[in-house]
Amino acid sequence: MRRCRWCRIVLAPGRSGRRQGPGRPREFCSQRCRQWDWVSRQRARELALSDGELVMARGELDSLHDDLYVLSCAVADAQRDLEDEMTLDECLRSLRWLLEAAEPLTVRRLGTPA
Ligand SMILES: [Zn+2]
Known part of the structure; x- marks a missing residue:
């Protein structure tokens, strides 16, 4: 499964089309x-970073950690909920909370400000 080299989104199978040439x-x-990948590589070269290193805005990293923290709380809550007998309403509430916590991470694209 191929992923975008920058945002890691899964790429549709197949070739790139005429712009990048066949094969x-x-x-x-x-x-x-x-473009972001290119800019990032240019900056990395200027700062003499290795290929595996990346400079990232503190605010973006903090925001990612915040979203991950909320998701981990929701997962812990859902796991606790599953240990008890739940009504359908409670089950749906748990699922909604889990989805609400996960949703911001599904649309997040690091290093690509809007
Ligand atoms: Zn991408």
């Missing part, structure tokens, strides 16, 4: 991601 597998989901 070359697609690496990015969009021109925007291709």
Whole structure:
């Protein structure tokens, strides 16, 4: 399963089409991601970072940690809920809370400000 080199979204199978030429597998989901990847590599070169290192805005990292924390709380709650006998209403409430906590992470794209 191939993923966008920048945002890690899963790429549709198949070739990239005419822009990248035949036979070359697609690496990015969009021109925007291709551009961010290029900019990031340029900055990394300027700062003499290795290929595995990345500079990221503190605010973006904090926000990601916040979302992950909320998700971990929701998972813990759901696990606790599952240990008890639940009514359908309680089950739905638990599922809604879990989805609400997970949703921000499904639309998050790191390093690609709107
Ligand atoms: Zn992408």
